[in-house]
Each structure stands twice: as structure tokens, then as C-alpha cells.
Amino acid sequence: MGKEFQIEIDSLDLGQILDGLRAREESWRNTAIFLRDDYFPDDAFACEDCSDPDEAERIARHYQRIISSIERQIDQQGGW
Numbered sequence: 001m002g003k004e005f006q007i008e009i010d011s012l013d014l015g016q017i018l019d020g021l022r023a024r025e026e027s028w029r030n031t032a033i034f035l036r037d038d039y040f041p042d043d044a045f046a047c048e049d050c051s052d053p054d055e056a057e058r059i060a061r062h063y064q065r066i067i068s069s070i071e072r073q074i075d076q077q078g079g080w
Helices: 012-036 053-076
Strands: none
Touching: 012 053
């Protein structure tokens, strides 16, 4: 694990960061689905640069861990 930081940020900006992270997670999950099942889960889907469904799933899980960590810290500080 890398060095931990404490960052102060406006709640609206934090919401935008979470939206972006969720979009990245979804894109990687869709890539894993496409690579595993040869199926486009969304008409607007653009496959990430990856050829291994397991790698795509690991990347999606990494994004989910980041999102969960941020949400946990938000909850610890009294929520939105």
C-alpha cells in the first residue's frame, strides 16, 4: 500500500470524483463481460485496452475499493 493522504475537498467536487471513478469501474466491468462473453453490455460501450477478462475484472475491483474507501470516509465524517 502506498502513502496515505488526508485531503480537504468540497462535497460537490468529491461527488464529481466519485462519479468519474464509478464510470471507470463500470467501463472495466463491461470490458470484462465483453472479453469473457463476447457480448456488449451497453450500446455506448467502448472496450478498454485489455485482452484479459480477469485483468479487466481486477482493475474494476480496484476502482471499487477506491470508491468504497472514499464512501467509508464520508460516512465517518457524518455523510453528505
